[in-house]
Amino acid sequence: MKTVKVGIIGGGLMGREVASAFARWCALKDMPVTPVLTAVADVSPAVLEWFRALPSVTLLTTDYHEMLASPEVDVVYVAVPHHLHESIYLDVLKAGKDLFAEKPFGIDLPAARRIVDAGKTSGRFVRCSSEFPFFPAAQRIIKACCGEGMGRILEIHSGFHHSSDLDATKPANWKRLSAICGEGGVLNDLGMHALHVPLRLGWKPRSVYAQLQKGYPQRPDGKGGMSSCDTWDNAMLHTWVSIGGSDVPMRLEMKRLAPGETNSWFLTVLGTEGGMRYSTTEPKTLYTFRRAGKDQAWERTVLGFDMPFATITGGIFEPGFPDIMQQMWAAYLLEREGQLNGRFGCVTPEEALASHEVFAAALASQAGNSVNEVRW
Ligand SMILES: NC(=O)c1ccc[n+]([C@@H]2O[C@H](COP(=O)([O-])OP(=O)(O)OC[C@H]3O[C@@H](n4cnc5c(N)ncnc54)[C@H](O)[C@@H]3O)[C@@H](O)[C@H]2O)c1
Numbered sequence: 001m002k003t004v005k006v007g008i009i010g011g012g013l014m015g016r017e018v019a020s021a022f023a024r025w026c027a028l029k030d031m032p033v034t035p036v037l038t039a040v041a042d043v044s045p046a047v048l049e050w051f052r053a054l055p056s057v058t059l060l061t062t063d064y065h066e067m068l069a070s071p072e073v074d075v076v077y078v079a080v081p082h083h084l085h086e087s088i089y090l091d092v093l094k095a096g097k098d099l100f101a102e103k104p105f106g107i108d109l110p111a112a113r114r115i116v117d118a119g120k121t122s123g124r125f126v127r128c129s130s131e132f133p134f135f136p137a138a139q140r141i142i143k144a145c146c147g148e149g150m151g152r153i154l155e156i157h158s159g160f161h162h163s164s165d166l167d168a169t170k171p172a173n174w175k176r177l178s179a180i181c182g183e184g185g186v187l188n189d190l191g192m193h194a195l196h197v198p199l200r201l202g203w204k205p206r207s208v209y210a211q212l213q214k215g216y217p218q219r220p221d222g223k224g225g226m227s228s229c230d231t232w233d234n235a236m237l238h239t240w241v242s243i244g245g246s247d248v249p250m251r252l253e254m255k256r257l258a259p260g261e262t263n264s265w266f267l268t269v270l271g272t273e274g275g276m277r278y279s280t281t282e283p284k285t286l287y288t289f290r291r292a293g294k295d296q297a298w299e300r301t302v303l304g305f306d307m308p309f310a311t312i313t314g315g316i317f318e319p320g321f322p323d324i325m326q327q328m329w330a331a332y333l334l335e336r337e338g339q340l341n342g343r344f345g346c347v348t349p350e351e352a353l354a355s356h357e358v359f360a361a362a363l364a365s366q367a368g369n370s371v372n373e374v375r376w
Contacts, residue, residue: 001031001032001033001034002032002033002034002337003033003034003035003036004033004034004035004036004074004075004333004336005036005038005072005073005074005075006022006035006036006037006038006073006074006075006076006077007037007038007039007040007041007059007067007068007070007073007075007076007077007097008037008039008040008041008076008077008078008079009040009041009042009064009067009076009077009078009079009080009088009092010041010042010078010079010080010102011040011041011042011044011047011048011050011051011079012042012047012079013079014079014102014129015040015042015047015077015079016050016051017321017322017325018037018077018079018325018329019037019040019051019054020322021322021325021326021329022035022036022037022329023054024322024326025326026312027311027312027313027326028309028310028311028312028326028330029310029311029312030310031309031330031333031334032334032337032339033333033334033336033337033339035075035329035333036056037051037054037056037057038056038057038058038059038070038072038073039057039058039059039060039061039067039070039072039073040057040059040060040061040067041060041061041062041063041064041066041067042062043062044062045062048060048061048062058072059072064088064091065091068091068092068095068097069095073097074097074098075097075098075099075100075125075333075336076092076095076097076098076099076100077100077102078092078099078100078101078102079102079129080102081174081180081181082104082106082107082180082181082182082188083107083179083180083182085101085102085104085105085106085107085111085115086106086107086111086114086115089101089105089106089115089118090114090115090118093118093119093121093122093124093126094118094122096122096124097124098124098125098126098336099119099124099125099126099127100126100127100128100129100329100332100346101115101126101127101128101129101352102128102129103128103129103130103188103191103192103193103347103352103355104182104184104187104188104189104191104192104352104355104356104359105128105192105347105349105352105353105355105356106352106356107181107182107188108182108183108184108356108359108360109353109356109357109359109360112352112353112356113353113356115349115352116349116350116352116353119349120349125335125336126349127332127335127345127346127347127348127349128192128346128347128348128349128351128352129192129328129346129347130192130193130196130328130346130347131321131324131325131327131328132160132193132196132265132280132324133196133197133200133344134307134308134324134327134328134331134344135265135278135280135283135319135324136303136304136305136306136307136319137278137283137284137285137286137303138197138265138267138278139306139308139344140276140278140286140303141197141267141269141276141278141286142197142200142201142344144269144274144276145201145269146201149271149273149274150269150270150271150272150273150274150275150276151271151272151273151274151291152244152246152271152272152273153243153244153246153248153269153270153271154248154270154271154272155248155249155250155251155268155269155270156198156203156241156248156249156250156251156267156268156269156270157250157251157253157266157267157268158194158195158197158198158250158251158252158253158266158267158268159190159193159194159251159252159253159254159255159265159266160190160193160194160253160254160255160263160264160265160266161253161254161255161258161261161264161266162190162255162256162258162261162262162263162264163255163256163257163258163259163260163261163262164256165215165216165233165256165257166257166259168216168219169219169220170219170220171219171220171221171222171227172218172219172220172221172222172227172228172229175189175231176215176219176229176230176231177228177229177230177231178230178231181231183363184232184359184362184363185212185231185232185233185235186212186231186232186233186234186235186254186255186256187212187232187235187254187359187362187363188359189254189256190254190255190256191235191252191254191355191358191359192347192352192355193254193265194252194253194254195252195351195354195355195358196347196351197267198241198250198252199351199354199355200344200351203241203243203248203250204241204354204374204376205237205239205240205241205250205252205358205361205374206239206240206241206242206373206374207239207240207361207371207372207373207374208237208238208239208358208361208362208365208371208372208374209237209238209239209365209370209371209372210235210236210237210238210361210362210363210365210366210372211235211236211237211238211366212232212234212235212362212363212366213232213233213234213235213257214230214231214232214233215229215231215233215234215256215257216229217229217230232366233255233256233257234254234255234256234257234258235252235253235254235255235362236251236252236253237251237252237253237358237362238251239251239252239358239374252358261281262281263280263321264279264280264281265279265280266278266279266280266281270289272291273290273291274288274289274290274291275288275289276288276289277289283318283319283320284302284303284304284318284319285300285301285302285303286300286301286303287299287300287301288301304316304317304318305317305318305319305323307319307323307327308327308330308331308343308344309327309330309331309334309343311323328346331343331344331345331346332345332346354376357374357375357376358374360375361373361374361375
């Protein structure tokens with residue numbers, strides 16, 4: 001069993017999630033590689049405290065450069081606010097480490113371009129995080145879209161909804177400030193979730209008409225005052241893609257103000273002969289449309305724990321967010337070893353860049369109330 005020494009920069013929400021995925025790596029069967037978390041860097045000493053309980057961690061530091069100088073780190077996972085992506089990703093590559101980057105892979109399109117270039121020059125293995133396609137039902141949709149069973153694809157609806165911004169008393173954080181989250185706001189925050197599968201299937205939006213909405217202009221700052229919030233909170237992108245020579249409308253939705261939703265990733269693909277619909281609000285349930293002559297039917301299939309990377313978990317059990325995080329890391333580490341063997345892989349730097357091309361066109365569309373071409 002090969003081990004890979006991993007360091008985390010940014011030990012917040014996602015940094016801890018990744019540490020927990022590693023801590024139960026024994027859930028994966030037949031894995032030739034095991035990640036070992038050796039080092040964590042975060043500017044907050046309080047954040048670092050949580051990692052002290054993990055026995056494999058030998059370096060906790062408030063200066064990530066110290067981690068990058070350590071030979072005890074092969075791969076660095078970076079989960080920091082978006083305005084820091086470019087500088088930290090470039091430092092990781094310069095230090096000769098492989099990079100698992102968080103989305104959106106730079107605060108904007110020019111930053112994403114520079115990161116992609118630096119990745120190429122460095123020759124290091126670079127991928128970007130997006131875990132929802134590792135749900136078993138999402139994998140079924142991807143497989144179906146690669147076959148002929150849907151007939152002519154008529155429409156695609158892909159998105160990610162949550163509702164935490166409905167609560168006006170929720171304190172502001174960096175994700176509500178354009179200077180830190182990026183001008184794209186919710187596009188930067190949730191857009192990769194909506195685009196990973198379409199881009200992997202080759203469905204590149206040719207044009208986009210965007211409807212962007214802002215949330216509350218002020219929120220409590222957590223210190224008794226109020227803080228300005230200026231990011232786009234909701235985005236509906238109406239795009240055209242070309243599939244099999246036909247123009248197909250693809251609607252991408254990213255919302256932080258979606259009544260009733262918590263962390264809902266969804267994908268619907270409808271064709272003349274068949275279709276599929278999945279939302280993580282019903283994590284085990286896949287809806288499949290079939291047409292036979294004049295008969296049309298929606299079937300409901302209850303899936304179990306049929307993960308792309310085999311686990312010891314009982315086949316009838318329910319998958320959840322921690323499981324798909326672990327699956328995504330299995331994909332990253334196996335692809336790095338050249339052992340993905342046709343299974344679904346993490347977002348490539350080129351796909352991350354493509355998502356920024358769509359976001360940039362969407363921002364221009366919103367500004368001009370226009371339909372904008374996406375540059376490819
Ligand atoms: N894949 C997903 O599902 C998912 C979900 C949430 C967030 N994210 C992404 O993960 C990244 C981080 O988001 P989060 O929700 O974990 O944020 P967070 O605010 O919870 O954590 C960020 C951490 O980075 C630390 N930090 C800030 N500056 C630093 C520096 N210079 N050096 C080291 N550490 C520093 C902060 O102290 C904080 O602990 C973002 O890119 C975000 O878009 C991905």
